[in-house]
Amino acid sequence: MVRRLGELESTIMDRMWATNAPASVRDVLEHLQRERTIAYTTVMTVMDKLHTKGLLKREPVGRAYVYETVSSKEAYTAEVMRDSLSRSGNRAATLVHFLERLTPEEANALDAALQVYPPKGRRS
Incomplete structure (x- = not known):
């Protein structure tokens, strides 16, 4: 069964699909903060969940991860x-x-x- 996306998951995935480039949680956070107040830990948690759902893959870079979409x-x-x-x-x-x-x-x-x-x- 394909998991449906919640509102914030959809927003983050739309951003990832639109840029079609690797991004850190900080990159996504900075983009989202242009339109709303949101905490780093919230974005980190949602991106981790998107990774668990198989929509994002990640690679460790230093102390953080860089995420990429798995498919279009x-x-x-x-x-x-x-x-x-x-x-x-x-x-x-x-x-x-x-x-x-x-x-x-x-x-x-x-x-x-x-x-x-x-x-x-x-x-x-």
Whole structure:
């Protein structure tokens, strides 16, 4: 089961995905402090939890860690989607409900994705 992210976890992961570069807790803290008051230990705890969940990898540098994302935001989102689908009682019905709610832009994105990577069994 893919673990959903809480608000602060999402904020930190969005920052990590956006920079796509190694970052220390201090780096992330300084970015977050531009918009909110937050303690170093809070950011450290959340980044440790994201590491435990397998979303961040880390390397020791001196007395601290430097963190990097394990995969892209798109790959994580795809895993969340697959997990939701696998837990539905009726996958076909779930997909129909999903497709019914697509905006025209989302439908175009889905169509473009299927052109790049057709579903198994539909390859020419």
